[in-house]
Amino acid sequence: TQYLVMPTAKITGIEDPAVLAAGARNYFADAWAERHFTEDAAKRKLPRDALSLAVNSVSARSQNQLHIHVDCVRPDVRDALTRRQAAIGDAWTPFPVALAGQHYRARLVAGETLAGADPFRLVADGIPGAHAAMGRQTIVVVGLVLADGKPGFAILSDEANPAIGDRAAGEDLQDHSCALAKE
Numbered sequence: 001t002q003y004l005v006m007p008t009a010k011i012t013g014i015e016d017p018a019v020l021a022a023g024a025r026n027y028f029a030d031a032w033a034e035r036h037f038t039e040d041a042a043k044r045k046l047p048r049d050a051l052s053l054a055v056n057s058v059s060a061r062s063q064n065q066l067h068i069h070v071d072c073v074r075p076d077v078r079d080a081l082t083r084r085q086a087a088i089g090d091a092w093t094p095f096p097v098a099l100a101g102q103h104y105r106a107r108l109v110a111g112e113t114l115a116g117a118d119p120f121r122l123v124a125d126g127i128p129g130a131h132a133a134m135g136r137q138t139i140v141v142v143g144l145v146l147a148d149g150k151p152g153f154a155i156l157s158d159e160a161n162p163a164i165g166d167r168a169a170g171e172d173l174q175d176h177s178c179a180l181a182k183e
Helices: 027-033 036-042 075-083 119-126 131-136
Strands: 003-005 051-055 068-073 105-110 137-145 151-159
Touching: 003 027, 003 036, 027 051, 027 068, 027 119, 027 137, 036 068, 068 075, 075 137, 105 119, 119 131, 119 137, 119 151, 131 137
Parallel strands: none
Antiparallel strands: 003 068, 051 068, 051 137, 105 151, 137 151
16 A cells, blocks of 8 residues: 655755755645545545654665655554643654653644645754764654644654664654554
8 A cells, every 4th residue: 555755956954954945845734635645555545643744864775766655554563642642742752652662852833734734844943963974864644634633744763873772763653554454
C-alpha cells in the first residue's frame, strides 16, 4: 500500500534548502492529497487516522531525491497517538512513549488538509537547532480526529543519533501491509 510522492524538480532530500526556500511548495500537502493511491491499493476507503506520510533523515534514506512515503500507519502508533492525544498540543513537546523504539517530538495541527501548515517549516522553525540540521531530521504526519471531533494531524519529528542507533527513519512508523485496512 506504500506510494512515494516526489517533486519533479531535483531536490536531494529533507536537507535541501529548496524545501525551506521562500515560496517553497508544501510537498506534504501534495502527498496528503494523493493518499487515495494507498486507499486504492488497500481496496477500501481508510479513516484519516489510518494514513501517514513520512520523510526519512539522510542517514535512513536510500535515494538522493526527496520523496514522501504515503502509507498506512502502524496500528500501535495509531493507538498510541489516539490514547495520548491530550499530551500533544500546538507546540512541540516530547511524545510520552517511544514509537517503534524511538522517542519523537509531537505537535497537533488542525485542518482537513495541510494547506496551511508545512511540516518542513514547522520542524525547521519550531525545534531548536533543526533548521541548521535538517538532514538529521525525520518527519511523520498522521491523520487524526482531534478531541473536538474536527480533522487534524499529529506531526512527529525525530533527530538521528547514531550513538544510540537512531537513524531517524520515520518510515518505521508505517505499515506497508496495512493491517488497519483489514480491521
